[in-house]
Amino acid sequence: MAVLRLRFTKTKRDKLAQVLWILNWISVVTGVILFSLGLFLKVEINKRGELMAERDIQYVPNMLIAVGIIACAINFLGGKICYDCVDTTKFLRWKLIMLPYIICTFFFTFCVLVGALMCYSMHGELEESLNLGLAEAIRFYKDTDTPGRCFLKRTVDMLHIEFQCCGNNGYKDWFQIQWISNRYLDMSKKEVADRLRSNVEGKYLIDGVPFSCCNINSPRPCIQQQITNNSAHFNYEHQTEELNLWMKGCRQALLEYYTHIMQSIGLTVLITWLFELSVLTGVRYLQTSLENVLRQGDLDSESDGWLLENSFMETARTNLNIIKSLGKSNQIDTANNGDPNINVPSTSKAHYGPDNVPPNEIPEAS
C-alpha cells in the first residue's frame, strides 16, 4: 500500500526530469536570496550593536546564511541529477546517491522551516536585548570622555532623530539619569550644588531632555528644559502637549522596525520552504519511478512512482528496526540466533550471498 502512487509513462518521466531541472535552478536562485536576506539581517543588527545588550540573536541571521549556502549546493547537485535522469543510462551513475540525497534534502528542508519559525520567535529575545542596551546607552550618554563610550552620545542622538523617538520607554527616562557630565557643571553655583545635594546618590537630575528629542512637527520652538513646570513657559501645559517632543520610546520604535524586517524575511523563507518541498516531492517521484523502470528491465515502459513504498506506519517500523539492528550490531554479535526481530520476513528479499543461506550457518558462509 504505497503512499500516493502515480503512474509514469516514459514521456512523463522525461518531462518530469526536465521540469525538475529548471525548478532546481530556480531553487539555487532562492538559495542565493536566502543567503542575502540573512546577510542583510546580520548587517542591520550589527549596525545598532551599540544599543543592544549581549543576547543570542545572532543565531537567526547565521542560520539563514548557512541554510542559503546549503540550499545553493543541494539544489545545484539536484539540478545535475535531474538533468541526467532524462537518460536512463546516465541515471545509473546516480542510482546509489539518490536515496541519501533525498534524505539529506528532507532534513535540509526541515532546517529551512526551522529558520522561518525562528524569525518569528526572535521577538522576545530582541525586546529584552533592546531594553537592556538602551538603558545602558542612556546611562553612559554623558561619558563622552571615556574610551569605548565616547560615541554613545552621538549614536543615541542620531537614533532619536532617525527613528523619531525619545528615551527607552518615553522621554521621562531622561529625568532619572544624569545626562549632563560633571565637567560642564559649575560647582561654584548655588543651584547646581543644591540640586546635587538633594539627590541621594549625588546625581545631577533635571526635568530636561537632550535636543535630539525635539519634535520637528512642533509649531513652537522646542521646550527642552523644565518640561514638567507649566509656569516656566508661556502658554504651555505639559500634560496635553504632544507635539513638543517625540512621544514614542526608542525600544518600541526599534522593535517595530526589526519586527517588520523579520516578518518579511520569515514570509519569504516560508515560501522558499514550500517551493523546496515541492521540488523534493518531484525528485522523490522521479527516483522511485526510475528505479522501478530499471527493476522492470524495459526502459520505455510505464512505471509506478510513490512517496513511500509501504504505508507510513510500516515504513516507520522498518526504519526503527534498521536503527535498532545497527545499534545491536555495534554490540557483541550474539543476538543472531535469539533475536526474534531479525527473522521476521519482510517484502524486500534479503540476500545472504550466493548460497542464499541464512546467517545461522555463518561459519559455512562464503
Added chain:
Amino acid sequence: MAVGKLTFTKAEREKLAEFLWLLNWISVLTGAILFGLGLFLKVEIQKRQEVMLEQGILYVPHMLITTGLVACAINFLGGKICLDCTDTNKFLRWKMVMMPYVVCTLVFTACVLAGAVMCYSISSQLEEALFLGLRNAMRYYKDTDTPGRCYLKKTLDLLQIQFQCCGNSGYRDWFQVQWVSSRYLDMNNSSVRDRLRSNVDRKYLMDGVPFSCCSTASPRPCIQQRLSDRSAHFNFDRQSQQLNLWRRGCRSALMEHYTQILQSIGLTVLLIWLFELLVLTGVRYLQTAMENVIRLGDPDSESEGWILENSLAETARSNFNIIKNLGKCYQGDDDDPNINIPSAATERELPSRCAHIPETS
C-alpha cells in the same frame, strides 16, 4: 576642394550603413538617458522649492527633457534611414529627406551642447535663488499659523539636520530674525518687554538658535541660548564652541549638493554630445557617398563622400547668397546682380523660380 573627402567602395558603404544603424539605436538609448537626467534634476530642484526662490532655474531640466525626447525621435528616424541605405534602391526613398535630416540633426546637436553648457553656467543663478529662498524661509520660520507657510519650520529644521548646516551663511543669521513667535512670548514679563522695546522694528531678537542647529558630534549637551556670551556657560572653551553647532551655512551646503549633481549631469551630456556628433558625421558621409553613387549611375562602383563639397568659406558664402535671394524672392526683385553670378552650388541648388516667378511649376 571638398572638406574631409573619403572614398568608399560598395562593401565599405554597406558596412558604414550597418554600423550607423547600430549607433543610431545606441543614440536612442542615450536620448532616453538625457530625458532621465532632466527628469531627475527637475525632481531634485522641486524637492527644495520652498528654500529656493524660483528664478527660472527650471529651464535647464526642461531643456534636457525636450532634448532627450527629440534625440530619441531623431535617432529612431536615423536608424531607419541607415538601415535602408544598405540597399541603393531603398535609399532613393529617403534621398529628398536626408539633407534636411542632416541639417536638423546638426541644429539639434548644437542644442545638446547648449544644454551641457547651461548645466555649468547655472551656478550663480542657483546661489542667488538659494540665498533669497533661505532668507525668506528663516524670516517665516515662526509663522506656523499662517496658511502657506505653516510647514516652513519643519522644512527648515529637516534641512538643517539633514545637510548638517545652520542658517544662511552661518548660525549668526538666526540672531537677526525673530524666530520665536509672539504667540509664545509672555508680554507680562518685563525682560521680554525690554527686549522688544530695545529693537527698532519691535522684533524679539536673541542670540539663540533653533534646536536643529545642534551638532550631534558635540561631546557636551547642546548650548542654544546666549551664544555670544561665552562666560554664561561653564567651561565653554574655543573647542566646545567649534563643535557645539553646525558651522556650515545651509546655502553653501545646498550649493555643494547641487553643484555635484549638475557637474555629473553636465559631463554626461557632453559625452552624449560627442557621440551624437560622431553619428552625425557618419550619416553625412553616408549621404554624400550614396548621392555620388546615384550620380555616377553604377550602384556597385566606388564613390566619394565628404563633409562639405567646397571649402568652408565658399559654402558659407553660397548659403548666405541663398538666404539673401530667399529674402529678395518675397520682395519680387529680379534685377539683383548677385543672382547671375555663376557658382557650382547655386546652379544646382538655387531654385530658379525667383527669375521665373510667373512660370512656377
